[in-house]
Amino acid sequence: MVPFLASPVAGEWSEDTWLENIIGPERLENGDEFGCHGYEGASISEDIWIIDECKKYLMKGTNASRWGAPPISFGVPGQIIDQYTASQLISSGFLIVGDSLEEAPEGLILAKRNGASLEKGVADKSLIESADEDSLTSIYWRARIDDLRVREDKDFMSWLEEQDIWFTTWGEWNMHQISSENTSVTTDGSELYSVSESSDLWQVPGTSLILFDSEISGVFNSGGEPFPVISPYTKKLESGWREVEGGILLTQSPGTTITIKLNEYPESVSIQPVTTFNGLRNAVTIVGHHTTNLFHWSSDFQESPLTFTWLIERPSEEEIDWTLPIIAVATLIAVPVAVKRAIESDSSDN
Structure with missing residues (x-):
């Protein structure tokens, strides 16, 4: 059919x-x-x-x-x-x-x-x-x-x-995972660059666990401004970073590049996608x-x-109960007629 x-x-x-x-x-x-x-x-x-x-x-x-x-x-x-x-x-x-x-x-x-x-x-x-x-x-x-x-x-x-x-939704959960898997990291001396691929659909941030063997000097967005720090108690998705053992958890929007400045050249750097936001x-x-x-x-x-x-x-259009308008119209007609008859009856009695 x-x-x-x-x-x-x-x-x-x-x-x-x-x-x-x-x-x-x-x-x-x-x-x-x-x-x-x-x-x-x-x-x-x-x-x-x-x-x-x-x-x-x-x-x-x-x-x-x-x-x-x-x-x-x-x-x-x-x-x-x-x-x-x-x-x-x-x-x-x-x-x-x-x-x-x-x-x-x-x-x-x-x-x-x-x-x-x-x-x-x-x-x-x-x-x-x-x-x-x-x-x-x-x-x-x-x-x-x-x-x-x-x-x-x-x-x-x-x-x-x-x-x-993590308090989330169907779409946010799945798009976060896609964004997480589409993020990579490159190194240039003591600076790391986390690059997230652009998305043609929703602009849901993805999360990466980036590990390295050096202390952090700072984390910055593409404009050179400090990237926000996420509280470990945050339960709703947002962009930012927080330090964890051996590195950072980084959550960034698609199509962005985040710079991680270290105090020394790292001997090793690795990245892995994180399924659940903020380590929850x-x-x-x-x-x-x-x-x-x-x-x-x-x-x-x-x-x-x-x-x-x-x-x-x-929602479907609510069905109209046509008996109610009919009763209302009948009442409007009946009341004046009844009143007229009552008046005529009173007049004849007098």
């Missing part, structure tokens, strides 16, 4: 204005990511136009991340995705799919749901505690199921906020599924430092 290719009828769908007003900008500032989840009540395997239209809908209201405008993450329902749908996702610029798929087709990266849910009574600390080193844990969240409001586990959230874990053991993101109303989905997390990957779903 060939998927339906026609564009949607505009009147069938509503818009979530919170994406561009107040809530959306606040979530971006927090480090969140906006991905796509399609159109409410529609299937991307049956209506292939949804993939690109969801991207357009999202970009009309907000950037996908503080690192880039276009969305690169797509929430795919079910465990299997056919090759035609996968090809359409790739051609629309998506890179990451999740989170119930058994495997990702070639050209796409799989994000797995492996952290249970944020829902009260379902959240599971043990999945965070037992997570592999240098791994990303994705926690499921959905604020509304039809008219039912889902309650988050506040105790679990408070505990999670205190853990030494692992990472976590909370994935907001079927996000049709950003205010409803995020209102309980305004004071939390946790970062979310919001899978935006364009």
Whole structure:
């Protein structure tokens, strides 16, 4: 069966204005990511136009991340995705799919749901505690199921906020790894140059562990200004460096060159990509599924430092209950008639 290719009828769908007003900008500032989840009540395997239209809908209201405008993450329902749908996702610029798929087709990266849910009574600390080193844990969240409001586990959230874990998103996690692998180092006397390749997608910094046998004089950006120092307690991605045993952890943006000045010529220099930012053991993101109303989905997390990957779903137009207008019109007609009859009755009695 060939998927339906026609564009949607505009009147069938509503818009979530919170994406561009107040809530959306606040979530971006927090480090969140906006991905796509399609159109409410529609299937991307049956209506292939949804993939690109969801991207357009999202970009009309907000950037996908503080690192880039276009969305690169797509929430795919079910465990299997056919090759035609996968090809359409790739051609629309998506890179990451999740989170119930058994495997990702070639050209796409799989994000797995492996952290249970944020829902009260379902959240599971043990999945965070037992997570592999240098791994990303994705926690499921959905604020509304039809008219039912889902309650988050506040105790679990408070505990999670205190853990030494990188708070990140699907896109940031994967693009950080790509940037980390695309960084190299060269030497010129007592100076080292860390060079990060440019990126055509998001400008997510990557992290390198650079080892050498000399004391550091200073670390500088391409303009000769001191490069910022990162606190060991920082849990959200940022550019900078900090000293570690035998060298430094350096996090730099794509397309930049960072100079490391040493007090003496080093006898040996090595570099290796770092998967998890700032030397933290692992990472976590909370994935907001079927996000049709950003205010409803995020209102309980305004004071939390946790970062979310919001899978935006364009809401369907609410159906109008035509019985209410009919009753209202009938009432408007009936009341004056009843009043007139009452007045006439009073007049005849007098």
